[in-house]
Amino acid sequence: MADMLTLEAFEEASEKVKEVTLETKLVESPYLCAATGNRVWLKPENMQRTGAYKLRGAYYKISKLSQDELDRGVITASAGNHAQGVAYAATHAGARSIVVMPTTTPLIKVERTKGYGAEVILHGDVFDEAGEYAQKLAEEQGLTYIPPFNDETVATGQGTIGMEIVQELPLVDTILVPVGGGGLSCGIATFAKLYNPKIRVIGVEPAGAPSLTAALEAGHAVKLPSANTIADGTAVLEVGDRVLPYLKENLDDVLLVEDDELVVSFLDMVENHKMIVENSGLLSVAAAKQLPADGRRVACVLSGGNMDVITMSSVVQYGLIQRxxxxxxxxxxxxxxxxxxxxxxxxxxxxxxxxxxxxxxxxxxxxxxxxxxxxxxxxxxxxxxxxxxxxxxxxxxxxxxxxxxxxx
Structure with missing residues (x-):
């Protein structure tokens, strides 16, 4: 969309999402400053309403719908953060919402999505099957499908994080952003380059699901044969083809992080910051240790904190063993x-x-x-x-x- 991913659109989106988002002010991390040789701040979207940044893009997308589209309702497919973001945003806008979730989705995520007002349908064993069914229902019932990442309006909503970072930290040198489907990194990188081309924006992928790395090497979106990582929120087989051109133009680099590094980073966040951050949200923290120690100002986006207790227990155990x-x-x-x-x-x-x-x-x-x-x-x-x-x-x-x- 030509009217999206512009400074004017980011400014509009920034004001719009304030209607539903919480203020997630930057937190400087003395621990990471000492560990990396840089000044490091955390953007704690794990503390956001619904527990993740996804509410931003979902709400901005829904705010752009016509009254007729709102009356007919919205639908999406998700196994986690996007589901809750759409459910909350739709309820706030007075619209009916349906979320199709894989049958393997943990019960707590199903119940939270219902709690935000959505009708939940369990279908398929994996996200792709749930997504296909959601698209089918959208066509049959005249519902508007809200994409999780491959959409310029959604990406503009996510990019409001970048605007908030530069407002608090005007001299930021580097922003580290987790990458799954590419919506978050597209929004933040595009805004940053429009605002100040000197800001380096670096995407961070799990080594077990490097869909953006594969796309950049091939020159177009490609589908990975599999995704094997504990960072389930970024375990995406194929980066969005609509956001990929923006990523090619605006992203300065892409770093890969192994699962073992995420385990250690989880322990670091719990012990040093008393924060629960999901594995995908820790990609930026783990990648901060890969940067040159040259005193730069670094902002790490903690994209979410929705993690079930069993997973937390397992990650803590492995982290203690690794240490x-x-x-x-x-x-x-x-x-x-x-x-x-x-x-x-x-x-x-x-x-x-x-x-x-x-x-x-x-x-x-x-x-x-x-x-x-x-x-x-x-x-x-x-x-x-x-x-x-x-x-x-x-x-x-x-x-x-x-x-x-x-x-x-």
Whole structure:
């Protein structure tokens, strides 16, 4: 659309979305400043109403509909943040909304979407199947389909984040933006270049779903054979073809982040900022550590914070293991009274905290010769872990480190 993705449109969208959004002021991160050698601010859209930035684009898109289109209602397909954004925006505009979600969508997301006023239909095992069904219903019932990212009006709404960043931090050098389908990065990058071409905008993709990287290499949108990443909100097989030209023109670079880096970043956010940020929203934080340490002013967009408790628990556990703050050792010892106490005493003397024990008497046919003891220990970090392992070795227990799968 020719009248979208202009400074005038961004200004209009910025005023419009204020009707439903919360103010998410930049938060400077002393931890990331020290870790990266730059000045780093966080744009906490995880604290946004509905828990993600998606409300911006959905509301601006719906605000541009005619009264007739509003009366007929809107429809979309989503398994998460976009679903809640459309549901909230439609209800606020007094319009009926239908959201088609895959049957695999967690119940909490289904209930939240319903809670914002949408009628939820579960269809298909994956997003693509839900999307096709939503398009079919839109044609049959005369509903307006609200795209999650491949739409200039939606991208303009998302770009209001960029306007807010420069209003608070006029001298920003670099903006890091998570990339899935490309709507968020399109909006922010296009606004930034119109406002000040010197601002570098860098897209960040999960290494397991690099749809934009593939498109830039091919020169056109291509469909990945699969997407394998814990950053489910950005696990998009194909970047939007309508936003891709803007990304080619306005995005300065694209960085890739491995899942292991997201796990560590989640722990960093929880411990240093007391914030829950979903894996996709952490892409910008993880990528900040890839930038040159030259004192630049960096804004990281935290795109969302909708994460279920089970996933949180798993990510925290893996994060602690990666940081060597939880580890498991396997030792062989005689099946005699006092053996377990000796092991526990060595660990206690070196300030290790035992959090789990597994005693296997059947590791050999001769129990008197040896039984296996697996001890899961909490430590301060890599050096403390090694200190405990060395102490167990010196005490004659010959500790081994089983794999995580074996240990659990």
């Amino acid at each position: 060597s703050r939880v580890f498991t050792v396997s030792v062989l010892l005689p099946d005699r009274p006092g053996s377990l106490v000796r092991v526990a005493s060595v660990i206690a003397e070196h300030n290790g905290n035992v959090i789990k024990l597994k005693h296997n008497q059947f590791v050999t046919t001769n129990r008197n010769a040896a039984v296996e003891l697996r001890v899961t220990i909490e430590a301060y970090g890599p050096e403390h872990r090694q200190e405990i392992i060395d102490a167990l070795s010196e005490a004659g227990f010959n500790p081994e480190l089983p794999s995580f799968r074996e240990a659990n």
